[in-house]
Amino acid sequence: MSFGNNKKGPKPEIPRQAVYRLSVYLRCLNRLNANGIQTVSSRALAGAAGVKPTQLRKDLTYFGQFGTRGLGYDVSQLTQMISNVLGTEKLQPVVMIGVGNLGLALLSYRGFEQEGFEIVAAFDIDPKRQRNKQIKQLILPMTQLASYVKAHSVKMAILCLPAEAAQETGNFLIDQGITGILNFAPIVLQVPETVMVNNVNLAIELENLSYFIQEDSPEPSTRKSDASVSR
Numbered sequence: 001m002s003f004g005n006n007k008k009g010p011k012p013e014i015p016r017q018a019v020y021r022l023s024v025y026l027r028c029l030n031r032l033n034a035n036g037i038q039t040v041s042s043r044a045l046a047g048a049a050g051v052k053p054t055q056l057r058k059d060l061t062y063f064g065q066f067g068t069r070g071l072g073y074d075v076s077q078l079t080q081m082i083s084n085v086l087g088t089e090k091l092q093p094v095v096m097i098g099v100g101n102l103g104l105a106l107l108s109y110r111g112f113e114q115e116g117f118e119i120v121a122a123f124d125i126d127p128k129r130q131r132n133k134q135i136k137q138l139i140l141p142m143t144q145l146a147s148y149v150k151a152h153s154v155k156m157a158i159l160c161l162p163a164e165a166a167q168e169t170g171n172f173l174i175d176q177g178i179t180g181i182l183n184f185a186p187i188v189l190q191v192p193e194t195v196m197v198n199n200v201n202l203a204i205e206l207e208n209l210s211y212f213i214q215e216d217s218p219e220p221s222t223r224k225s226d227a228s229v230s231r
Contacts, residue, residue: 014062014085018059018062019086021049021051021055021056021059022059022082022085022086023086024049024050024051025045025049025056025059025078025082026079026082026083026086026088028045028048028049029045029075029078029079029082030079031048032075033075033076033079037075038074038075038076039071039072039073039074039075040072040073040075041072041073042056042057042072042073044072045072045073060078062085063081063085083116086116087116088115088116088117089116090116091113091116091117091118092116092117092118092155092156093118093120093152093153093154093155093156094112094117094118094119094120094154094156094157094158095119095120095121095122095123095145095148095149095154095156095157095158096119096121096122096123096137096157096158096160097122097123097124097142097145097157097158097159097160097161097169097173098123098124098159098160098161098165099122099123099124099127099131099139099160100160102160102184103122103124103158103160104131104132104133104135105133106119106158106160107119107122107133107135107137108133108135117156119137119158120137120152120154121137121138121139121140121148121152122135122137122138122139122140123139123140123141123142123144123145123148124139124140124141124142125141125142127139127140127141145172145173145176146172146176149173149176149177149178150176150177154177154178155177155178155179155180156178156179156180156181156182157173157178157180157181157182158181158182158184159173159181159182159183159184159185159189160184160185161184161185162185163185163186163187165185166183166185166187166189167187167189167190170183170189170191170197174191174192174195178195179194179195179196180195180196180197181195181196181197181198182197182198182200183197183198183199183200184200186201186203
């Protein structure tokens with residue numbers, strides 16, 4: 001088999017769970033790149049990602065035929081192709097809405113830029129409130145949100161708001177052209193079909209873990225937790 005080309009065309013229709021696995025493969029490939037490894041077999045990459053080799057090969061068929069029999073995958077080329085499909089080959093601008101304790105912690109995290117995302121600005125109803133961490137991003141009033149999103153062509157937002165404010169704010173973001181929302185508010189947002197929302201509820205994740213650590217629970221299996229509810 002030979003690698004497909006890097007020419008951009010229409011994005012393939014990829015199932016939600018396969019997109020998640022592509023993100024996992026990309027992180028494994030980035031580690032291989034960092035260690036100077038140039039090729040990797042499907043078995044080795046699948047093992048690092050926690051999936052079966054057959055699943056890995058199936059996921060990669062969305063791009064065409066890849067790899068060289070007996071040699072494996074070119075790490076750099078496969079990294080680039082997955083990055084292109086996921087849209088992380090260049091920094092994606094993201095805005096943060098709500099700068100409380102959680103929002104402040106996320107703003108302080110430097111790992112987003114390594115993964116292809118840049119939180120370019122944050123918005124809060126009280127932008128001048130004293131906060132206990134120094135961050136590089138501007139904290140702006142909510143009244144500037146619409147103009148900023150338009151001026152900087154932002155399509156993604158992170159919501160760190162109380163439940164009672166999340167839906168109204170989400171509606172406003174969508175009206176401004178935001179089409180991807182990472183929602184930390186403890187509420188499932190109602191959005192149009194054209195908008196993707198990932199809902200992250202830490203309490204639900206802890207409840208899920210609690211079930212498996214109880215003595216009379218079934219033997220836990222190796223699996224990927226789906227903390228996201230998407231539309």
